Amino acid sequence: MDTGRRGILKAAGLALLTGGLNCSSTQAMEPVSRNPGKRIKLSIAAYSFRNELKAEPPQMTLHEGFIDIAVREGLDAIEPTSYYFPEPVTPEYILRLKQRAFLEGLDISGTAIGNTFTYPPGPDRDKQLELTRTWVDHAALLGAPCIRVFAGRIQPGDDIEKARAYCIETLEVACDYAGTKGVYLALENHGGIVDTADNMLPIVRAVKSPWFGVNLDGGNFTSEDPYKDLAIMAPYAVNVQVKAQINPGGKGKVPADLKKVMSIIKDSGYRGYVALEYEADEPALVGVPKYLAQLRELVD
Template identity: 30%
Template sequence: MSIDRRQFIGGAAAAALGAGAAVGAENGRGGKVGKSKSVNAKGAGLMSGRGNPIAISTYSFWRFKEGLKLPIEQCIEEAAEMGFDGVEILHMQMESEKTSYLNKLKKTALVNGVDLCGMSTHQGFVSPDEEKRQRNIDHTIKCIELAYELGIPCIRINTGTWGTSESFDELMENRGIEEPLEGYTDEDAFPWVIGSIEECLKVAEKRGVVLGLENHWGLGRTPEGVLRIVNAIDSEYLGVLTDTGNFLEDPYDKIVKMAPQTVFMQAKTYFGGGLWYTLDLDYDRIAKIMKESGYKGYISLEFEGQADYKEAIPKSLELLRGAFS
């Protein structure tokens, strides 16, 4: 009997994202296009008794702050000591791509009892320059191979932006809205992004690494943009990576749209005030949305505040445990 795509990807996502025990804690706040494609089994009745496993991105320790680029080994050790179930590696934070270094990271995770559950990568496919797109395809494929060697089942990918902002600070001042290059529109960019991701998926499918397209500016600034791309591509190895902090207005209705196809979630907190902005996110409400969609996978903390991480990260873990347990 054949297995249709919906059945396959639901099973694949649940298996790939693993399992982790979660215990309850305190409640609080932290900081149509195309065909339908549901990754998660709908309905809270289909949820198991455990809560979502809680991971942390190594970005949370660094936040691109000068002098705080901690070695990933240290991030893994501190995450384990704080009580996280998994670690999501920021590719830009890696000190090497040599096999010896990757093996060291795997061993560090093993002896500390945490999963390497995700990798956040950076790429940009929003460009009329075919050579530039190909460089970003090649970079993404390299990251897929790194994730495969590390045993990581999912990587974060972006659409990229037009690059017409002078800096990321300016992009944030404009609420993530950016003018296209002269002579082009966003409609021109969708085929570039779709074609580029399809090239990357040739390797992702071979390696069994799921690509999670994040709502991360560019064409991914809206749920409609993310879903238009994901729904246009017929692959069990492409899903949505939902970031709770990248919808700057009306996040809950937008998360509802993304939830059924989510394969990985990043959850932002902003203790001490945000680096670029601060959102008052209701994680009880977000957890209810994800539970009702049937999402069982990882919630990966991206702490993006000004507070000392040694105090803010444990508070963030407590917050997420309370909401998602």
């Protein structure tokens, strides 16, 4: 069997035709297999406007304001991050958001949850899996093809090997469910046990699910050479986000070389969404349009 992602997906399709989709795989993840050629679509993460969304009273909502900015900036998609959905999250709200995005010509590039997957078997892990399943259901209803998830930090009394093993176990259980809904779980390089490519790659390579991949964050690696780490992990990406800043060696944030980041993404053969997740000091309503303009030039 082809060990690339295309071979895995062909096998999954065959299983569906012959009696049901088995969302597990006996193969570890290989770099994603894609057709050649450029196909990058720009999105914006709602987290970019966290201050406006969480202000009292809110200066915008996902439905009003956030979508309008995406339209004004000529984007292809939005990422309505889970933190900014009104509680309780209802099917009616999800469908209203989906409807508005569709009528404005916007895709839903994905969403994100604030999970931790480094717990041992027990109530804490069960709680994280329940959170994930809930948002898989929400994502499927919303039409979001992907949820970016975190690994987490080493729990007290554990070491990194144990934390990795727990993370892999939890990811595989979560991906089994996500696959039944047609939703990818994309592990983000987000500190903790995935702060460098050396720490992240063993986890990524070990997860055996065709519904798993990497959410490559252009600003989160804290190795001495984050660009090298991005190049290592880019072939496994099913979703990408870029930031205005990068943090070499964990010594402090400096402006990111967006041209270099985008070259790495393109050279990997990536096709799909690239979302800006803006975290710089300048207010988002001012800074986001500037960085989107830079990204647009680099994508075109």
